[in-house]
Amino acid sequence: MSLELKNVEKKIGLDTHIYSTNLKLEKNTINILLGSTLAGKTTLMQIMAGLDKPTSGEIWFNNENVTGMKVQKRNVSMVYQQFINYPNFTVYDNIASPLKITGVSSDETKQRVGKVAELLKLSGMLNKKPNELSGGQQQRTALARALVKDSDLILLDEPLANLDFKLREELREELPKLFENRDCIVVYATTEPSEALLLGGNTATLQEGKIIQYGKTLDTYNKPNSLVSAQVFSDPPMNIAKIKKSGDQCSFLQNDIQWKTKLNIKDGEYKVGIRPHNITTYKDGNNTLEIKGKVLISEISGSESLIHFTNGNLNWVSLSNGVFQKNVGDEMNLYMNTDEFVYFDQNERLISNG
Amino acid sequence: MNKTVNQKAWFFVIPVFVLVAFNAIIPLMTVVNYAFQETFGNNVFMWEGTRWFKQIMLSERFHASLGRQFLFTFIILFIQIPLGIAIALTMPKEGIGVPVCLVLMSMPLLIPWNVVGAMWNIFALPDIGFLGHSLNALGFDYNFTQQIGDAWFTTILMDVWHWTSLVVLLSYAGLRSIQPAYYQAAEIDGASRWAIFTKIELPKMKKVLTIAILLRFMDSFMIYTEPFVLTGGGPGNATAFLSIDLVKMALGQFDLGPAAAMSLIYFFIVLLVCWVFYTLMMRNEEKS
Numbered sequence: 001m002s003l004e005l006k007n008v009e010k011k012i013g014l015d016t017h018i019y020s021t022n023l024k025l026e027k028n029t030i031n032i033l034l035g036s037t038l039a040g041k042t043t044l045m046q047i048m049a050g051l052d053k054p055t056s057g058e059i060w061f062n063n064e065n066v067t068g069m070k071v072q073k074r075n076v077s078m079v080y081q082q083f084i085n086y087p088n089f090t091v092y093d094n095i096a097s098p099l100k101i102t103g104v105s106s107d108e109t110k111q112r113v114g115k116v117a118e119l120l121k122l123s124g125m126l127n128k129k130p131n132e133l134s135g136g137q138q139q140r141t142a143l144a145r146a147l148v149k150d151s152d153l154i155l156l157d158e159p160l161a162n163l164d165f166k167l168r169e170e171l172r173e174e175l176p177k178l179f180e181n182r183d184c185i186v187v188y189a190t191t192e193p194s195e196a197l198l199l200g201g202n203t204a205t206l207q208e209g210k211i212i213q214y215g216k217t218l219d220t221y222n223k224p225n226s227l228v229s230a231q232v233f234s235d236p237p238m239n240i241a242k243i244k245k246s247g248d249q250c251s252f253l254q255n256d257i258q259w260k261t262k263l264n265i266k267d268g269e270y271k272v273g274i275r276p277h278n279i280t281t282y283k284d285g286n287n288t289l290e291i292k293g294k295v296l297i298s299e300i301s302g303s304e305s306l307i308h309f310t311n312g313n314l315n316w317v318s319l320s321n322g323v324f325q326k327n328v329g330d331e332m333n334l335y336m337n338t339d340e341f342v343y344f345d346q347n348e349r350l351i352s353n354g
Numbered sequence: 355m356n357k358t359v360n361q362k363a364w365f366f367v368i369p370v371f372v373l374v375a376f377n378a379i380i381p382l383m384t385v386v387n388y389a390f391q392e393t394f395g396n397n398v399f400m401w402e403g404t405r406w407f408k409q410i411m412l413s414e415r416f417h418a419s420l421g422r423q424f425l426f427t428f429i430i431l432f433i434q435i436p437l438g439i440a441i442a443l444t445m446p447k448e449g450i451g452v453p454v455c456l457v458l459m460s461m462p463l464l465i466p467w468n469v470v471g472a473m474w475n476i477f478a479l480p481d482i483g484f485l486g487h488s489l490n491a492l493g494f495d496y497n498f499t500q501q502i503g504d505a506w507f508t509t510i511l512m513d514v515w516h517w518t519s520l521v522v523l524l525s526y527a528g529l530r531s532i533q534p535a536y537y538q539a540a541e542i543d544g545a546s547r548w549a550i551f552t553k554i555e556l557p558k559m560k561k562v563l564t565i566a567i568l569l570r571f572m573d574s575f576m577i578y579t580e581p582f583v584l585t586g587g588g589p590g591n592a593t594a595f596l597s598i599d600l601v602k603m604a605l606g607q608f609d610l611g612p613a614a615a616m617s618l619i620y621f622f623i624v625l626l627v628c629w630v631f632y633t634l635m636m637r638n639e640e641k642s
Binding site for chain 1: 533541542543558
């Protein structure tokens with residue numbers, strides 16, 4: 001089983017929504033489409049499902065050309081950001097609806113609905129209507145509808161985006177388990193890098209209708225092929241600075257902070273990307289390179305502290321474990337881990353990380 | 355949290371209270387006053403108790419006009435609601451067609467009621483009216499000023515022409531608020547067009563349709579101007595709906611007492627029907 005997009009392109013009028021894309025998704029994998037709003041995630045998913053036709057290019061499923069085939073014939077299920085259920089049906093009837101249409105016997109329906117309801121913790125509310133449920137339960141119902149039929153392709157379009165923080169965390173942890181032991185391809189669109197890391201599988205980073213990079217999630221995270229891919233896969237955004245290399249010494253162009261590098265590249269100007277968690281307010285392990293900063297904004301998120309600071313022309317974010325209260329305008333020292341620096345050339349292609 | 359007590363807020367309510375008193379409460383109380391007394395003019399009144407109410411409740415004339423009123427309202431609801439939904443379903447969802455359709459649809463709603471009556475009167479005249487003349491030319495014996503069936507047909511057609519747009523606009527707004535994802539989900543399920551209508555569109559339109567039915571019920575139950583100009587309640591009393599009958603009684607015969615009693619009964623019927631209907635429709639909503 002595999003899903004393959006061959007030179008798929010989508011234009012609406014003069015706007016190109018998806019630039020020529022080649023992508024092959026293998027069976028029993030979770031594939032994450034990671035990108036900001038309007039990156040083309042939803043369009044790409046609708047093309048994969050057959051809800052929308054590509055302007056040019058082909059979609060192949062199991063070595064069969066399914067371009068333009070109606071979605072009903074494709075054995076696909078989809079979960080949306082909004083909680084989409086039939087408003088007048090009970091939870092049971094909602095979950096059973098895809099089975100009814102395909103003519104599954106009532107005994108089997110009962111058994112399959114019961115099983116999936118249990119998996120999604122909906123067993124106690126099978127007789128309720130969707131508007132009597134909380135947002136989380138409504139989305140669980142929609143997920144159950146997608147899982148109850150043995151789809152070849154399950155598409156999830158930012159399914160957790162409309163849930164509040166607690167429910168999102170809860171459902172997020174259950175999701176990987178739901179897709180275990182299933183003979184299908186899962187495609188999951190999200191704007192959040194942390195969600196991609198949690199789900200594992202493969203990740204494709206998208207920006208402005210282009211797939212920037214596709215590969216195993218951890219590889220994509222650790223070895224971004226370009227600055228764009230690294231920025232898509234970093235939240236809060238990656239800090240970028242121009243640097244100069246001469247011999248084994250590197251230094252920022254904006255200030256005279258220097259560090260040693262083992263990089264085997266010729267001398268010249270490069271760019272470096274530093275993830276926020278590699279700049280901390282305390283000296284710790286490999287975080288040793290000191291930089292002076294003036295606090296712009298300081299925010300506390302859970303048990304982590306985000307400090308936006310300036311150094312000369314640089315406008316950076318640091319992410320430290322623990323709660324640090326800083327006042328705007330405070331001068332402070334921060335510490336960077338040079339081993340985790342990601343180096344890019346002038347064209348913003350990856351040279352090396354570390 | 356501690357609430358602060360500030361009685362000065364009442365001052366802000368006074369203007370509204372005065373306004374409502376002048377445009378609703380005081381006129382209503384005048385009617386109540388008339389309903390329990392015999393009026394002789396020169397401010398001479400005589401207490402009659404519930405006599406006028408009994409008289410109206412037992413009067414065949416009232417029963418007849420009430421019956422006509424319910425029949426008329428039922429017929430126009432039965433036509434306008436499905437027709438309005440059907441038109442809303444066929445209206446374009448994007449492009450230049452949207453404003454064009456919306457403006458065209460709103461046109462009948464913008465015409466003053468007595469003008470609608472006058473227009474249809476001329477339009478339907480059997481000798482010179484386009485509709486009346488055409489029907490007769492086609493071989494139908496059509497004359498709305500003399501034949502009861504034709505008078506009803508013309509009145510209903512006029513009301514459908516005038517007010518279906520309101521149902522269309524409300525239904526269209528309801529339809530537009532359904533997220534496209536619902537249609538996609540139904541497409542993935544392989545649901546038929548009819549299933550999409552009954553399982554998604556109708557339930558999602560329930561609230562606007564409730565409002566549409568309520569508005570159309572109230573308006574048609576209180577209809578006066580248009581049939582007054584079109585048929586004047588005739589031929590005979592065939593299209594004398596409640597309000598037309600009421601005006602005849604109050605201003606034609608100057609029976610102020612019975613007319614006042616009838617007004618109050620009329621008012622309570624409208625209130626009761628609206629309350630029962632709204633309660634029934636919203637019963638399920640409140641549970642959640």
